[in-house]
Amino acid sequence: MKYQPVPDYHMHTPRCNHAVGEVREYAEMAIQRGLKEIGMSDHSPMPNGFDAAWRMDAAELPDYLQEVEDVRDALAGQLIVRVGLEADFHPGTEDVVQVMIDGYAWDYVMGSVHYIGDWAFDNPDEEGRWEAVNVEDAYCDYFDLVARSAATGMFDIIGHPDLIKKFGQRPPAGSKRVDRAESLMLEAVKASETVLEISSAGLRKPVAEIYPHMRIVEKAAAMGIPFCFGSDAHAPNEVGYGMDACLDILQSCGVDEVVAFEKRQRRMIAIREVT
Numbered sequence: 001m002k003y004q005p006v007p008d009y010h011m012h013t014p015r016c017n018h019a020v021g022e023v024r025e026y027a028e029m030a031i032q033r034g035l036k037e038i039g040m041s042d043h044s045p046m047p048n049g050f051d052a053a054w055r056m057d058a059a060e061l062p063d064y065l066q067e068v069e070d071v072r073d074a075l076a077g078q079l080i081v082r083v084g085l086e087a088d089f090h091p092g093t094e095d096v097v098q099v100m101i102d103g104y105a106w107d108y109v110m111g112s113v114h115y116i117g118d119w120a121f122d123n124p125d126e127e128g129r130w131e132a133v134n135v136e137d138a139y140c141d142y143f144d145l146v147a148r149s150a151a152t153g154m155f156d157i158i159g160h161p162d163l164i165k166k167f168g169q170r171p172p173a174g175s176k177r178v179d180r181a182e183s184l185m186l187e188a189v190k191a192s193e194t195v196l197e198i199s200s201a202g203l204r205k206p207v208a209e210i211y212p213h214m215r216i217v218e219k220a221a222a223m224g225i226p227f228c229f230g231s232d233a234h235a236p237n238e239v240g241y242g243m244d245a246c247l248d249i250l251q252s253c254g255v256d257e258v259v260a261f262e263k264r265q266r267r268m269i270a271i272r273e274v275t
């Protein structure tokens with residue numbers, strides 16, 4: 001490790017139907033890798049069975065909370081374990097999501113855009129639909145949805161802020177429309193005082209890049225938007241994955257601290273090299 005580990009706030013459990021490992025295993029891996037703090041943030045239930053195959057059922061939420069609380073309490077003194085959630089921003093579901101947010105003393109709630117209309121653009125099962133869309137439009141629609149998610153003020157963190165690039169489709173180089181959509185997204189993040197996640201997950205995907213692109217990190221840093229780190233671990237072995245690479249990008253853009261959360265309150269943690 002080049003840097004002293006910072007909190008990793010993005011990891012899942014098998015309840016979402018596409019992750020493996022118990023919370024305890026994620027936590028033990030974090031301790032083994034020298035992390036002081038993690039947060040679980042499994043895919044939240046959504047109304048009316050929406051995208052049910054890729055998330056926990058509402059009936060599983062109490063069990064999720066219990067498992068995370070049990071590990072948090074058992075490891076107190078060794079590792080700080082935060083209780084979070086990765087909620088979806090999908091227009092029309094805000095009221096139900098807000099009830100869920102209000103129903104528990106979360107340490108943080110991440111808001112992620114995984115859908116444009118009815119298209120799960122990052123779902124491998126729906127990758128074929130990329131062939132029928134205009135890539136520039138898809139990027140603009142995506143950043144517009146992220147901007148709207150921030151503007152709701154419902155979320156503490158914007159998850160993987162340019163997930164749209166996951167499978168490697170790119171808009172035309174120098175697209176003014178995409179540049180403008182990106183900037184409007186960042187303005188909404190800034191105005192709502194939301195935190196951007198810098199995520200190593202993209203390094204494990206076809207795009208093979210950190211989310212968000214360094215250009216976005218640079219713009220956000222210049223605007224004073226804060227960041228937190230997430231590996232988006234779907235298996236214990238992915239805890240803390242790519243942390244040094246993400247912190248390198250933050251440092252090179254002049255960001256020298258990341259956000260830590262407790263009961264939706266923030267404190268800043270300095271990024272420090274291991275000496």
Ligand SMILES: [Zn+2]
Nearest residue numbers: 012016018043
């Ligand atoms: Zn997932």
Ligand SMILES: [Zn+2]
Nearest residue numbers: 086112159160
């Ligand atoms: Zn996600």
